[in-house]
Amino acid sequence: MKWKRYLPVEANATVLRRGFVALTAFSLVCSLSFFNAYARALPGIEQIAVSFPGVQMPPFSLLLGPSLYGFWVSALAMVPLAGYFWALHTRLSHSVYLMRRLPDRWELARRCLTLPVLAALFFLGLSLALWLLDFAIYWTVTPDRFLPSSLWEALWS
Amino acid sequence: MVRFDDLRLRDGAPIYLQIMEHLKAGIAAGTVQDGDELPSRRTLSALLGVNPNTIQKAFRLLEEEGLISSRTGSKSCVCLSDQQSQAMQQQLPNTQTLEYIEKMRAMGLTRSQTIALIETLWKEDVP
Amino acid sequence: MLQLNRVSKTYHLTTHALHQVNLSIAPGEIVGLLGENGAGKTTLLKCILGLLSYQGSITLDGAPIGRDNIARLSFATCEHSFFPTLTPQEHRVFYREHFPTWRDQRFEALMDFFRLPGNRPLRAMSVGQQNQVEVILALCQGADYILMDEPFAGNDVFNREDFYKVLLGILEPTETVILSTHLLSEINHFVSRAVLLWDGQIVGDVSTADLDEQGLTVLDYVKEKYHYQPDRVSNALSQLSGEEDDLCGNR
Numbered sequence: 337m338k339w340k341r342y343l344p345v346e347a348n349a350t351v352l353r354r355g356f357v358a359l360t361a362f363s364l365v366c367s368l369s370f371f372n373a374y375a376r377a378l379p380g381i382e383q384i385a386v387s388f389p390g391v392q393m394p395p396f397s398l399l400l401g402p403s404l405y406g407f408w409v410s411a412l413a414m415v416p417l418a419g420y421f422w423a424l425h426t427r428l429s430h431s432v433y434l435m436r437r438l439p440d441r442w443e444l445a446r447r448c449l450t451l452p453v454l455a456a457l458f459f460l461g462l463s464l465a466l467w468l469l470d471f472a473i474y475w476t477v478t479p480d481r482f483l484p485s486s487l488w489e490a491l492w493s
Numbered sequence: 494m495v496r497f498d499d500l501r502l503r504d505g506a507p508i509y510l511q512i513m514e515h516l517k518a519g520i521a522a523g524t525v526q527d528g529d530e531l532p533s534r535r536t537l538s539a540l541l542g543v544n545p546n547t548i549q550k551a552f553r554l555l556e557e558e559g560l561i562s563s564r565t566g567s568k569s570c571v572c573l574s575d576q577q578s579q580a581m582q583q584q585l586p587n588t589q590t591l592e593y594i595e596k597m598r599a600m601g602l603t604r605s606q607t608i609a610l611i612e613t614l615w616k617e618d619v620p
Numbered sequence: 621m622l623q624l625n626r627v628s629k630t631y632h633l634t635t636h637a638l639h640q641v642n643l644s645i646a647p648g649e650i651v652g653l654l655g656e657n658g659a660g661k662t663t664l665l666k667c668i669l670g671l672l673s674y675q676g677s678i679t680l681d682g683a684p685i686g687r688d689n690i691a692r693l694s695f696a697t698c699e700h701s702f703f704p705t706l707t708p709q710e711h712r713v714f715y716r717e718h719f720p721t722w723r724d725q726r727f728e729a730l731m732d733f734f735r736l737p738g739n740r741p742l743r744a745m746s747v748g749q750q751n752q753v754e755v756i757l758a759l760c761q762g763a764d765y766i767l768m769d770e771p772f773a774g775n776d777v778f779n780r781e782d783f784y785k786v787l788l789g790i791l792e793p794t795e796t797v798i799l800s801t802h803l804l805s806e807i808n809h810f811v812s813r814a815v816l817l818w819d820g821q822i823v824g825d826v827s828t829a830d831l832d833e834q835g836l837t838v839l840d841y842v843k844e845k846y847h848y849q850p851d852r853v854s855n856a857l858s859q860l861s862g863e864e865d866d867l868c869g870n871r
Binding site: 437438 | 669687688691694695699702704705714719766
């Protein structure tokens, strides 16, 4: 149970695991909004191009919309989680008096911060990965004539 | 082993004196013999609920009076010559009687009145 | 030697919780830290442990209290520093892991003697039992200086008497106890020294051997230092009844 060293002594690992899975699932579900938007935009644009040849695909950021918000909310939720871990040592009991007396000066910080920081990085990392994936789809699947000439322009439109 | 279980500490008199008195009373009564072992300082400290320094002081003074001897690392024991034993056995009744006389005087009784009182009230010695 | 030099603690720039406290405590002493509520006893103990910031210096054998010597200090408090959801046995594992000087035999012996359930979560125990486990953990950490802040709030007198006696029996000559308490009468024989705090300052520091010589108890000493007025109550009462008599008289 080496990983338990990175959680507060009294944290409920099962609840935390379930919470983490729930947040990840929630974030992934949110991210579907891009695919949904894109799946509607592409056939639409083909249709419009028949009458208006110069038409362009909607900007990437528009199609992206709120699909990454789930990850960001999850990452932000790690801040109150760290606060809760701290409260476990000061409200539930005063075990903070014990933790602050340990020869290992980083014990308390390690237990309160490791999971929130790693989880926040995970969610942000996942959001970055999905952002790249979504753009990859946007750039490669859309026919060239509907896209601006430079990738950079398409990315930041 | 000299027993201290029945020693009840009272307020007002220094503890180390009470401990010393307890031992002397035992000698006077004959229940404490030459060679009897004393409990270790720590045991006695825990038994009486008294700080070890106090126990240490009592033992030190008893040793100065020549009533006990301590060897480092082992328990102290009573060391009494016959002379000392006898002297102690006499001493306690002496001290008690002197105290009694003082009390009677304080109440205003004379010597003959006190003796008469004793004669009246002291039932015959049981053989 | 635990040395405090001109230790002061201020809150909000104006409240002096501690003011220029000088104190030396040698190994083996059993020190009673006495004073009324708010006198600064808890603050003093927490400063020694590094749980609060302060001005002045606190050293252990010449070195400031830091990570390399913090394990030489242990703490038992009425606020409880244990993990309520854990059992005493789980605490044993935790302490053993973090404190190389952990006294395992002593822990078992004390848990046995006080008949405490080793496998019940602490929050499921009575306050008295919780206090006992808190003190036992502090005693078994293997510290040289055992600091206790009103550890027996909520324990009955038999419990406490037992504890003082057990402590006297198991403490080694190198172990030092600093006990903050307001139970003056019962610690009278137990402590070797009484340090009295008033309003953040030390107003009394005496060995119980000296008090013994003078025929004083710790309670007598504290009363004297506090200028306790024994007739305070009767004075107040006579004033009150005087009032009533007046009313009756003038009716």
